[in-house]
Ligand SMILES: NC(=O)c1ccc[n+]([C@@H]2O[C@H](COP(=O)([O-])OP(=O)(O)OC[C@H]3O[C@@H](n4cnc5c(N)ncnc54)[C@H](O)[C@@H]3O)[C@@H](O)[C@H]2O)c1
Ligand SMILES: O=C(O)C(=O)C[C@@H](O)[C@H](O)[C@H](O)COP(=O)(O)O
């Protein structure tokens with residue numbers, strides 16, 4: 512088992528990465544206030560992993576109540592959040608209850624937001640079961656639900672007490688979901704870790720072939736990058752915004768198509784291509800490095816073109832981005848592989864050109 516730490520003073524927590532961790536109830540028992548937990552999961556993950564987790568908890572004398580939600584990004588909304596609150600209240604969960612998120616990023620974001628707000632805040636533990644959740648969403652405390660007008664618009668920062676990533680759970684993950692997770696992995700290489708980007712270029716085939724050693728290394732290096740950024744800037748006043756590379760475009764794709772048609776990672780993949788092409792168009796990024804970025808995203812089996820929503824629609828949706836300040840759009844762009852920066856006042860005609868270049872009619 513590998514252990515990383517997100518250093519946030521008294522709220523510091525461990526990210527544990529390894530095989531078979533789901534069966535080690537002691538890893539959860541160490542961080543719960545009382546022997547009562549509520550497990551939030553979904554209809555796909557529950558039949559695969561819920562009873563194993565319940566058994567591991569029960570062996571530690573921990574009583575658990577399961578709240579099983581419908582599966583999908585389309586359900587990441589306030590209605591489903593209410594279903595979680597109903598379950599917590601019916602189960603007489605109190606302030607000593609720990610909420611456990613068992614699933615991908617959708618479950619993690621919703622369970623985390625429920626934990627942030629239930630009785631004004633209870634503890635939660637992340638048990639991510641997708642690659643995307645193990646490399647990104649389970650770490651850092653961003654929790655939220657979507658609004659029809661924008662992604663993750665209603666949420667809170669609420670850090671987990673622990674992240675437990677059992678890499679064995681990836682064996683049941685569909686290939687499309689594995690590829691979606693690789694988008695966020697590539698993101699770390701692009702924004703701050705050129706060595707990791709080189710490593711990904713060399714090992715993309717093995718990662719797609721699910722080599723367990725390579726997957727573990729990719730998870731660990733991704734989490735190490737994210738842990739450092741979150742420790743430096745927990746609430747996104749500065750450097751944390753770089754984790755949004757490709758997301759201003761990607762979130763527009765997700766909202767514009769109606770949540771769920773494109774996976775988050777797919778939208779981020781196409782969004783990072785748009786950001787790279789825009790960076791090149793503005794003269795910040797060389798064409799050679801831009802093509803390397805696009806090639807790795809393509810090699811991961813991710814889309815490198817976006818849906819043809821029309822530049823006006825993209826820009827209207829992008830106006831809801833959380834990085835907008837006083838009506839000014841701010842975008843994460845690339846100076847080089849491993850070097851990103853946030854830019855305000857990018858001319859709208861250049862943004863339109865990059866979108867047009869990356870969309871197929
Ligand atoms: N909070 C953050 O920092 C952060 C970061 C990145 C993404 N996100 C959010 O995360 C979400 C995307 O997460 P995701 O890609 O994990 O999607 P997801 O949660 O929808 O999971 C993808 C699919 O895989 C299924 N699944 C989960 N684990 C499985 C397993 N082990 N075996 C088989 N099937 C499994 C799920 O039921 C679902 O159908 C988006 O809503 C995105 O906005 C949040
Ligand atoms: O942790 C972060 O910070 C991120 O930006 C990670 C992103 O991958 C993630 O998709 C996040 O939810 C997007 O943030 P948002 O604030 O634009 O919703």
Ligand SMILES: [Zn+2]
Nearest residue numbers: 695758775779
């Ligand atoms: Zn993301």
